[in-house]
Amino acid sequence: TSVMMFLYIFIFTTVRDTKDSLVVTNCGAEAIPFLKLYGVLPMATAFIMGYSKLSNVLSKETLFYVTLVPFFIFYIAFAFLAYPARDMLHFPPPPGTMMHPAMALLRYWSFSAFFIASELWASAGVPLLFWQCANDVTNLEQARRFYPLFAVIGNLAPIASGKTMSAIVSRQATNDDDGFGMTLKYLALVKVSICGGIICLYRLVNGMSSKGRALALTRSMKKGQKCQAKKKKPTFAESMVELSKSKELRAMATKVICYNICIELTEVLWKGILRKKYTNKSDYMAYMANFSQIVGITAFILQIAASSIIRNLGWMAAALITPLSMAALAIPFFLSVSLGEKYVPAATALLIGTVQNVISKATKYALFDPTKEMAYIPLGPEAKVKGKAAVDVLGARTGRSIGSASQQIMVIIA
Template identity: 25%
Template sequence: MKGQKNIITGAKETVEVRTVCLNTLLLLFLSVSQCVLSNLKDSVILGSHPDGVLAIAAIQVWGLLPGAIAISWLFAQVSSKIGHFRASYFTISGFLVYFLVFAFLLFPNREVLQLDAVGQWIEYTVPGFGKGISCCITHWVVSGFFIIGDLWGSAVIAVIFWGFINTRTAPRHAERQYGFLKIGATASALVAGVMTECFVQREYNSTLCFGATAWEQTLIMQILFVTGLGIASLFFLWILSKGDVENKNVLPKRDDKPRLALRECFATLMQSRYLGGIAVSVVGYAVVFTMSDLVWKHHLRIVYPDPNDLMTHLNRMLWGVGVFSLLGALSSGWLLRRFGWMFVAAAMPYVAAVTGVGLFGSIYFGNELAALCPSEWDVSPVWMVVYTGTVHIIFLKAFKFSLFDVSKELAFTPLESSVQWRGKMAIDGVGSYAGKTGTALLQQMIIVVLGGVMASTVFMGGAVFAMLIGWILSVNQVGHAYQSATRVGSYEVSKEKGKVVTA
């Protein structure tokens, strides 16, 4: 009934309820794809070379940031000429075509395509520092898949999906809808965990018409699953972009052809303290996750040298991510109404600090802690790091999918439409990868100087907790401004003073 609030979605209009449900399904499909690709790219790169962890650090420096800049620039140029929706179709379709080419052409012939001579020359020319780069160049097929698979989250979900949602959702609707909308992302971990486990081939299946090994069959089946989800996502995006479920009295009408010069996106970010605070939170998550993830994966590679076993562990982690992120999403609306934006936004860095103590504590004092465990547990220091790191990564991903993303996207809603797009392009499109790249470069330098991953964990732990302090301070700054904006009406960027003021 018109004007009556839906108890599940929080929407008040029939058309609004339909829109929220379609948006949730779209986010579910895109997020399931992200979960599958995340585990798949890690298993592929770690299973291809014993120094896969060093390769990941090198890729984050020399691959992810240039890739993020390139795809953001391309999306900005295409959007300016053919509109946001058509550019979205073009971008998602390009990802899907690449995944199919990788699964059926590149990966089966990866050994033939290896650049061994180039990799050996780089490692000889740049000893120490060039080891990770050498691994990336030699195994360029899997390195490319790691880059493209990682870019799915920033290009398709952060920029395309959330950019579409933010420009068509009024701030007064956002707080009651975004909590329900994030259920699509949080449920994705559970769905991905169930589906990917079904696709893991323990032994070679001769009845399948593809794949020369059990691992190749696993990879191809998961790529086909991602492709199917991508095609379904294009269909939902087409329905929403055609305006079949839009109502100008419910959702604000926004410009479909925003002017998105990448230079102007960064200029807008530099002029705004408000956007700068959001950027610190995004970069903070990237730094904390990248530092912790590298240390954890170093131990994970020791415990699980086989890629199928590694993927099984990662898939089982999705259950934990799904449960905690679903709880976070279901409670986010109540937490926002009861405690406000600042409480929800600050939950992530505080949880990261608590679980981070467990991870780095087990690294620094692993032998002592293992000695305290009962002998029948048979816990080694390496396994202890894997266990505590698994808990740390589960909570980082779970709160990222739920509370962190909800608070971040809500922070964009008071901004004017063009400022939203420019801010998201600069922060989500490039800023998060700048954080990953800077962190990975620092990791490489520390590893080379100190001679290994384990020797550098003291410095990595210090960097993690220093970043958490800056993250919490930025949440405090943005929180006060957000509360003022939602009371007054909206924000606009003051070009003269280079800051955000209430309008």
């Protein structure tokens, strides 16, 4: 199971660094709030509605494949078809030198589509597909011991991904858009190979779990327990109304939304500073690859201690470490930016922002996610499928969108 997590996070890291390299260098970091609010949020809503609808008609295994495979078809098509034809597909630049971020997103629409798909993968990969599988095969007592350990191997993925991306970028024949295109093709082939690995591991884990469930069912029937009649599955709207009554799901949704608001407010500002220093796609990707390696190393170190933290300090203390560390580092970062380059050099602000983002992500992977997933285990099947999808996909996108809207309002006021 931990190997599956490794593969999911490996893909997440590569697409995160790639989407930022495409959008930030072409449209600017200030375009990201527009894209997340008007592009990612509607698509996330459509994804949840489609996922919930399919969960009523497909088996869990088929639903897994139907959710997973389209992402990799898109990444192959983008690398081998869309990006090589970018000049033909994209709109010509408007007259004048300045272009509004929203207009830039429309002009580079294929890059925007890649960004949206990658944001959906960020919510559908590890949070939904992996943890749903893990929650199905793990009980609460096992989770306290094993969930932090799952992530020990899983959090080596950013290191491996960063090393892989750095190696591919360093071997580019040229440092221009064509060289970057070859990097995209190599990464797409890596993604497809990993997709095959995920499917094989899922079949193995799901097969073992199915045998265990079948054995338990046989034992219960021998004891004279009757199988419950199959109930009519509720509609998406009925499910959401019923799930909204769950105190646990409301608490988890609040937790996810607030985390994503906070990370959005700091991350976009940090990426804006980063773009000023690295205007070339390949250089930007190389920096992000190194950043991912640092995140992975930090998360791995924290993960080793995570089991002890949860066991000795308790669930609540472990869950509070992420928001407290984010706030403690966000204050000096915002202060360094607000003072301006006259008092704080841009390189210093970039360093503080990088440290803040590293700690925010590392503590999320090591503590925030495992503690959140433990809360799902006692819940019913409906909450584990539709409730989890709503919290992890729509909740995350809602938080990002609120952060994006806040930034747009602040820009207008300023």
